[in-house]
Amino acid sequence: MWYFSWILGVLLACSLGIINVLRLEAQEALAKEHEALDPLTRFLARESVLPRLREKVDNSKRNSLPFSIIYLSIRDFRTKYNLPEHEVDTTLMKAANIINDYIRPGVDLAARLNDDDFLVILPGSTDAKSEALGRKIQKKLAQDVKTPSNLPLEITMGAAEYSAHKEAFSEDMLIGMEEVEALLNIAIAKSMDNSVSS
C-alpha cells in the first residue's frame, strides 16, 4: 500500500512543484508586462528604471555588495542636426543594439533614461570594472554609430559605483529616491568631461 502511495506521492509532488513554478513564471511575466518599456528600444523607460535603481540601492545597503551604473548620452544630436524623426529613431536603435551586446542578459539592466540618454545598471560591478566597460561601449558606439546620413555624433559616458558614495550619501542624510538621484547626478557630472566623437 505504501509503494503505491509513494508512486502517487512523487507524481503529485513533482506535478505540484512544476505547476507552482509555472504559476509564478506567469505572474512574473504579467508583472513585467506592466513595466513601462520604451517602445522604440524596448529598454526600460525612465519611470520603470528609477524604482529598480532604488531596489538595487536597498539591496546594496543590505548585503554590502557593489553595483555600478553607466550613463551614456548621444549628446545634443537632435538639435545639432535637424533630423527627420525616423532617422533619429534609427540612430537610437543602432546605439541600443550595441549597448545590448555588452550587457549580461537577465542580470544587467539597460534603460532609456531620456530621449537621448541611456542608463546601464551593473549589479556586482565595481568602479574600475564599470569604467572599463563604459569606455568600451563608448568606443564601440563612437566607431559604429552615425546617423543614416553619416553625420558624426558625440558620445559621452560617466560611470559611478554606489558603494563608493554610500558614506557620503548617509552623511548628507539622503534616503530612498534621493540617493538614486544623487548617484545619477554623479554619473552625469562625470560624463560632462568625457566625450568621444565618432
Added chain:
Amino acid sequence: MISEGVVELSRWQFAVTSLYHFLFVPLTLGLSFLLAIMESCYVMTGRQVYKDMTQFWGKLFGINFALGVATGLTMEFQFGMNWAYFSHYVGDVFGAPLAIEGLMAFFMESTFVGLFFFGWDKLSKGQHLMVTWLVALGTNLSALWILIANGWMQNPVGAEFNYATMRMEVSSFGQLIFNPAAQVKFVHTVAAGYTTASAFVLGISAFYMLKGRDAAFSQRSYTIAAGFGLAAVLAVIVLGDESGYTDGEVQKAKLAAIEAEWETDTPPASFTIIGIPDQEKMETEYAVKIPWVLGLIGTRSIDTPIEGLKEILQRNRQRIRNGMKAYASLQQLKDSEHPDADLIAEFEKTKKDLGYGLLLKRWTDNVVDATDEQIEMATQASIPRVLPLFWTFRVMVACGFIMLIIFALAFIASSIRKCRQEWLLKLSFWMLPLPWIACETGWFVAEFGRQPWTIAEILPTFLSASSISEMDIIISLSGYILAYTCFLIIEMFLMLKFIKLGPSSLHTGRYHFEIASGDAQ
C-alpha cells in the same frame, strides 16, 4: 567460537562504511528528482534559466554521485568479506533483492547518468528530459531493493529454515517484496533523501540571495526546493510515525528501547521527552514525561498497551530455553542418516525459537547444556542498549520538526514571491546540516535497535561475522577510515569551490562572476 574482538570490529567497520555511504546517497536520491523537475520546467517554458539550473545543480550532483558509487562498492563487497556466515545463512533470501537492485536499478541509473552529462548536444529536449527522469527512477529503485533487503532483516517474512542446507530459504517472494516493514522503510528513506536534497538546494540558493547574486537563478531554485522539500518532510514525518508500528517481536523491543519503556504502562502510555535511561537499574533518571502521547501515537488507540522491556525480557528468557530444545532437535536431525517423521515434526515445532537458542553461542558452544548464568546473560543481551537509541531518536525527530517549520515558511514565502527576507534566508542556510544529522541518527536507530540480531530472531550478530583475524579487520577498517577521509576532503573541496562559483561555473556568460568585468568579450 568467534572472538568478541572480531565481531566488535566488524560491527564498527560496517557502521563506519554504511554511515559514510549514507552521506552521499540521500542527496543523490532527492537531487535526481529536483533535476528532473527543473528540466521539466525548462522543456515546458523554454526559459534558459531552467536549463542553467539543471546543469549547475547537475554538476554538484555529479561530484556527489561519484562518491556515492565508490562507497556503494564497499557495501556490496562487505557482506561477503566481513559477514560470510550471514551471507551463507540468509543469502538465498537476502541476495535476490541485491541482485535485482543491480539488474533493475544500477544499470539504469549508471547508464543514463552518462547521457545526462554528455548528451545535451546529442539529444532532443524531450529525449534528454526522459534520460533525467530515468536517472531519478533508477536511483530510487535502487533504494527500493536494498530496503526490501534491510526490511527483511528487521522482519523476516516469507522465508523458512532448511536443516538440510543449514540456511534460510525463500518461501514467498510476494511476502518478501510487500513486507510492511520494507514498504514503510522505503518511503520513509527516499522521503528523507528528498528532504536532504531540497534542504541542500534551499540553503545554497539562500546563500546566493543573501549575497545578492544571481537573483533570478537562485529564486527559482529556492522555490522549487521549498515545494518539493515541504512535501518530502511531511512524508518523512508521517512515515516515521508509521514505522513506530510493531510488526514482529524485535520491533516491539526496538520501540520499547527507543522510548525507554521499562515497564508496561497502563495505556495510553506517556512519552518521555528527555531523561537518562539506565540499563542496569532498568529505569530512566531525570525523566520528563508527557502523559498519553506515546500511547496515542504508538498505537493510535487509548487502550492498547505498549509492552515494556521487562515484560519482553521475561518472554525472551523463556524463548531462549525453547531455543535450546530447538538446537538439540536440530543436532539430532543432522546426525541421523535418514531422519524420521517424528524427529522432523519435533524440530518444526520448536524451530521458531532456534534463533534465541543461537544467542547462547556467544557464551558457550554447547548450547544444549548452557548454565543458568549463561542463559541470564543471553537474556540481558537480547535487547539493545537503551541510552544511545533513546537520544539518537530524539535528535532525529527534533531535526525533522525544525525542518518542517522552515520548509513551511520557505514554501509560503516563495509562493507569494517574497522569499528575499533576510531572516528566512539565514534560517534556510543554517538548516543545511540538519537533514544529514537526521539521516545518520535515523540509520543508527534502525540498525542498533535491531541488536543483538542481524536477522531479527533468526541470526544473532555474534554468529554472522566472517572467521577472519582481528588484524585483518584492523587493517581494513584503518584503510577505510584513511581512504574515506581523504576522499571526503577532496569532495568537499571541489563541492565548496563550485558552490562558491555558482552558476558562473557553467561559463555561459550570464552569471555573477562573468562579464560586467569590462574585460570579457
Added chain:
Amino acid sequence: MIFDYETLRLIWWAFLGALLIGFAVTDGFDLGIGMLLPFLGKNDSERRVIINSIGPTWEGNQVWFVTAGGALFAAWPMVYAISFSGMYFAMMLTLFALFLRPLGFDYRSKLPSEKWRSNWDKALFVGSFIPALVMGVGFGNLLLGLPFNLDSDLRMTYHGNFFGLLTPFALLAGLISVAMYIMHGAVYLQLRTEDEIYQRSKKTVIYATLVTLALFALAGLWVTHLPGYHIISEIIPDAASNPLLKTVKRADGLWLDNYSHMPSLWAVPVGAFVLGLFTIMLSLLNRPGIAFISSSLTVTAIILTAGVSMFPFLIPSSIAVNSSLTVWDASASASTLHLMFWVTAFFLPLIVIYTSWVFRVLRGKITVNYIHDNDHKLY
C-alpha cells in the same frame, strides 16, 4: 515452476558466466584504456581525449561487475561468502583501487592545475591496473583451489593468506587478464580516436594481442600438469545444496577431463587463438569496428575456456577437497533461482538494448578540437 532444479543450476552457471563475460567485454576495455592512459596520451588534451572516449559510458559498464557480485550472492551464496571473505586482502586491494575510478573520471579535469590532473591520471592507472591484475589472480586461484574447509554447520574457515594467492600460475592468470584488457581497450581506442592516438592504439593492439595469446598458450600448457578436481561420488543434480555430501578426487591434469568427455569443447580455446589473430588482422586493415567485435569474442573465449575447464567446480578446496563448491551443491534454493531467472531473462536483454542505444547516441570520434570546444562540459 517450469524448470527443474538441475536445469536451473545449469542456467545460473551460464548466467553467472554471462555476467562475468559481460563485465569483461564492457568494463574490460575501460580498464584497458585506464591502463593505457599515461602511455598513449602524451599531453593533457590527448589524455582528455582518451578519458572522454569512455567517460560517459564507463560507469554503466562497471555495473556488470556489481551485478555479477549481486547475482553471485543471490544464486551462489556460499561461493560469494567464501571467495569474498577468504580472499579478504585481494578483495580489499581491488576495492580500494576501484575507488579511484569514479573520483578520477569526475574530478580530474575539474581543476586546471597540472599537478592535480597528472595525479589523477596516475590514480586512474592504478585504479585500472590493480583490479585487472587481482581479478586475474583470483580467477587463477580458483583453478588451483582455495584453502578453506566447511564444518558440519556449513560454517567456512579459510586457512590461507594474501601472499598464498600469489603463486606463479595465479600471477600468470593475472598477467593474461591485464594483457587481454589492454588489447581490448586499445581496439576500442582505435575505434574512437584519430591521428596520433589512433596510430598508437593500432600498434598497441598488435603487441597486446600477441602477448595475450602467448601467455594464454603458456597457461594452457601449464594446466595439463596442474592438479585438477573431479567428483567421484554419484552426482545428484537436484539435491539440496550441501557440499559435504560428495567425494572429490584431485590429480594432475584433471582439468582437461571435460575436454576428453566432450571434444567439441576444444573449439573454445582454439577459438580464442583464431579470434585473437583476426583481431590483429582487422586492426591492421583499419577496420576497428569489426576488430572490436573480434576482440570481444577473444576475451569471451578466454574466460569461457576457464569456465568449461572447471565445470562443475566453482571453488575447489585445496585442503579439504570434499568441501569444494560445485554447481550441484552450492546454489541457492530452487525458488530463488527460479525467480531470479525470470528477472534476469527480462532485464538482461532490456539492458543490452538501452546500453546499445546510449553507445549509439554517443558514437563518433573524439578529437582534440572537440575537447577544446567543450572544455567545461567534458571530463
